[in-house]
Amino acid sequence: MTPAARLSAAIGILDRILGGTPAEQALTNWGRASRFAGSGDRAAVRDLVFDALRCRRSFARAGGAETGRGLVLGGLRMAGQEVGDLFTGEGHAPAPPAGSELKPQAPAELEALDCPDWLAPALRDSLGADFAPVMEALRHRAPVFLRVNLARTDRAAAAAELAAEGIVTQPHPLAETALEVTENPRRLQASAAYREGRVELQDAASQAIVAALPLAPGDRVLDYCAGGGGKSLAMAARAPIDLSAHDADPRRMRDLPERAARAGVKVRRLAPGDPARRGPFDLVLADVPCSGSGSWRRAPEGKWSLTPERLAELRAIQSTILDEVAPLVRPGGHLAYATCSLLASENAGQTEAFLERTSGWTRVHQLRLTPLDGGDGFFLDLLQRNG
Numbered sequence: 001m002t003p004a005a006r007l008s009a010a011i012g013i014l015d016r017i018l019g020g021t022p023a024e025q026a027l028t029n030w031g032r033a034s035r036f037a038g039s040g041d042r043a044a045v046r047d048l049v050f051d052a053l054r055c056r057r058s059f060a061r062a063g064g065a066e067t068g069r070g071l072v073l074g075g076l077r078m079a080g081q082e083v084g085d086l087f088t089g090e091g092h093a094p095a096p097p098a099g100s101e102l103k104p105q106a107p108a109e110l111e112a113l114d115c116p117d118w119l120a121p122a123l124r125d126s127l128g129a130d131f132a133p134v135m136e137a138l139r140h141r142a143p144v145f146l147r148v149n150l151a152r153t154d155r156a157a158a159a160a161e162l163a164a165e166g167i168v169t170q171p172h173p174l175a176e177t178a179l180e181v182t183e184n185p186r187r188l189q190a191s192a193a194y195r196e197g198r199v200e201l202q203d204a205a206s207q208a209i210v211a212a213l214p215l216a217p218g219d220r221v222l223d224y225c226a227g228g229g230g231k232s233l234a235m236a237a238r239a240p241i242d243l244s245a246h247d248a249d250p251r252r253m254r255d256l257p258e259r260a261a262r263a264g265v266k267v268r269r270l271a272p273g274d275p276a277r278r279g280p281f282d283l284v285l286a287d288v289p290c291s292g293s294g295s296w297r298r299a300p301e302g303k304w305s306l307t308p309e310r311l312a313e314l315r316a317i318q319s320t321i322l323d324e325v326a327p328l329v330r331p332g333g334h335l336a337y338a339t340c341s342l343l344a345s346e347n348a349g350q351t352e353a354f355l356e357r358t359s360g361w362t363r364v365h366q367l368r369l370t371p372l373d374g375g376d377g378f379f380l381d382l383l384q385r386n387g
């Protein structure tokens with residue numbers, strides 16, 4: 001595909017997303033209908049689409065319209081590229097700009113930061129002086145991070161093994177298991193280190209959260225909101241623990257046995273009604289559902305689809321989960337409350353309200369990470385049940 005034909009493909013996909021189709025589905029549908037597109041074309045089109053979703057407000061302003069064409073046009077203009085060379089209307093190229101597309105306007109502050117108006121006050125309160133730099137960071141692609149499986153190898157050996165396959169990495173300071181992939185991330189899934197479970201894809205801030213948990217050999221641990229099991233696998237690799245994974249939607253854990261086998265660790269899956277769920281546990285991790293605002297670089301649709309009603313619903317779920325898991329922790333044991341949110345109302349606001357309404361708990365550690373630390377935004381409050 002020519003560069004201009006890739007733009008046309010991205011425009012069509014973005015129009016479908018703006019019409020309500022989820023981004024991954026729109027990309028998959030396009031991929032199936034476009035057998036002529038090679039892997040380089042697919043990767044380039046995907047990047048164009050996700051860049052536009054991250055910067056939807058500013059690109060629309062610079063492109064003169066909130067349409068697939070407007071977003072792609074605005075993205076080119078903001079990157080300082082010559083639009084006339086690509087929007088020619090020849091062959092598979094998009095037609096030349098017309099109407100409002102010819103009159104791009106400078107974005108106002110929140111538009112330039114690609115921040116939804118309604119969320120700006122809460123994000124400003126939560127982030128303080130970091131508000132603008134964090135919002136700016138969320139406009140750019142996230143780095144690719146690996147977690148080195150210390151149960152199988154060490155960071156230097158994993159880096160050397162990957163380098164031999166052309167995948168260049170560097171250690172990341174957020175966690176001693178973290179490698180940032182700086183060259184050839186797309187070769188990763190075919191590499192021996194990945195296929196044989198010596199490295200796993202995982203954001204560096206997620207790894208930092210797991211590194212901050214108290215885990216001793218033999219501890220009984222419950223990952224209450226395990227999802228795909230990213231943090232379960234990281235905990236199991238850190239120490240030989242007795243680990244159970246639970247999720248309100250057990251289908252989310254369906255790949256966990258295969259992933260655990262690949263990593264050489266053991267994780268027991270618990271269905272929501274399983275009596276083993278009652279504990280008591282030395283540690284319960286509640287990595288609760290949240291706005292996902294800390295990971296909007298990876299999942300930018302969430303930035304635009306979040307509503308005040310959905311945020312209120314998520315906060316209600318978060319406080320219910322805190323109340324559900326607290327009795328599962330043994331006296332002297334720990335409850336780790338984690339989100340990938342940047343909003344104080346989902347973070348310390350939740351744990352402070354919990355500590356106010358529940359006696360017998362003490363906060364022993366807190367970790368707040370934003371994309372300025374390199375990985376996703378993450379929050380951890382470690383609470384201890386009084387012995």
Ligand SMILES: C[S@@+](CC[C@H](N)C(=O)[O-])C[C@H]1O[C@@H](n2cnc3c(N)ncnc32)[C@H](O)[C@@H]1O
Nearest residue numbers: 225226227228229230231247248249287288289
């Ligand atoms: C942020 S995700 C977990 C991500 C996962 N821990 C990881 O590291 O990959 C939150 C999970 O909580 C689950 N969930 C939602 N409501 C729940 C509830 N009331 N009880 C337990 N799990 C719940 C969701 O199904 C979702 O899988």
